[in-house]
Every structure is written in structure tokens, then in C-alpha cells.
Amino acid sequence: MIRIMGIDPGTATTGYGIIDRADDDSLRFIACGVIKTPAHEAPATRLLSLTKDLTALVKKYHPSRVAVEKLFMTVNQKTAIAVAEARGVILVTCEAAGLPITEYTPLQVKNAVTGDGHAEKSGVGKMVTIILGLTQIPEPDDAADALAIALCDAAHVRSVALIADR
Secondary structure: OEEEEEOOOOOOOOEEEEEEEEOOOOOEEEEEEEEEHHHEEEEEEEEHHHHHHHHHHHHHHHOOEEEEEEEOOOOOHHHHHHHHHHHHHHHHHHHOOOOOOEEEEEHHHHHHHHHOOOOHHHHHHHHHHHHOOOOOOOOHHHHHHHHHHHHHHHHHHHHHHHHHOO
């Protein structure tokens, strides 16, 4: 069994999703949610809070590996810089925990989950719900996106294992 933690980076809200992929390739939902940091805090304080909360999640769920969404370039440079800072903190925190890290673009995630790299957020959420046998789309969107990132990694790990078995 492999436990995968998917992470959708952000400074104000970072989504996380945790799934298990069994040896028979079945998938099981474990948890999802968001790490929020208060907007009134200084940027360094928010990043430290993200580190502490992420470290607590790693200790609680003991993932085997982590999948993180790559930065999607936006028109708003201020937002892009803040997300890049959060991604840096996430990568360092996971590396310090000794976890293998894989990064995926939004296109790769959408393609792995829906078969369409240009799928809408709602379509991704619906497919996450179907694949994991959930009763409703996880909320907020950041949590659903993090589960999609974890599912993308599960598909990648399975593909790598199949190639290695040849």
C-alpha cells in the first residue's frame, strides 16, 4: 500500500488530500481539507504557520509520498510570488520529512483525473467524487484539487510500476 498526500499550494489556503493506493490498485479516500493562514499576519508568519500545520499533517497521516501542483503562471505577479513562496515552504517541509516529492502541472492533473487536460474545476471535482466513491464533491475547491493531485500521482506510480514489471 502507498499513502499519497496531494497538495494544492497557496498562501491563504493550501489544500491537502490523502488517499491510499492498495497493491491491487484500488483507491481509498483517507482525508482532505485546507490549511488556512490569516491575511492580517506577516508573510513570514503565514509561511511558518503553513510549515507547522503541514508538519502536523505529515505526522498524523504518515504519507509514503507527496504530490504537489506546479505553479500555474497567472497574470497577477503578486499572487504568483505568494504561491511560489508557499510552494517553496511545502517542498522544503516535505523534503525535511524525508518524503519523495513529485510535481505535476494543472494540465497533467486534469488529464489524469478527467481525461481532458482542459477540464473545468467542477468536472475535476465530480471525477474525484466518482473515483473515490464519495457522496459529495469535497469542499472547498482546494481540497478537491489536492485529492485530484493525489489521484494523478497514484496513476503515475501505477504506470511506473507497470513499466518496471515488463
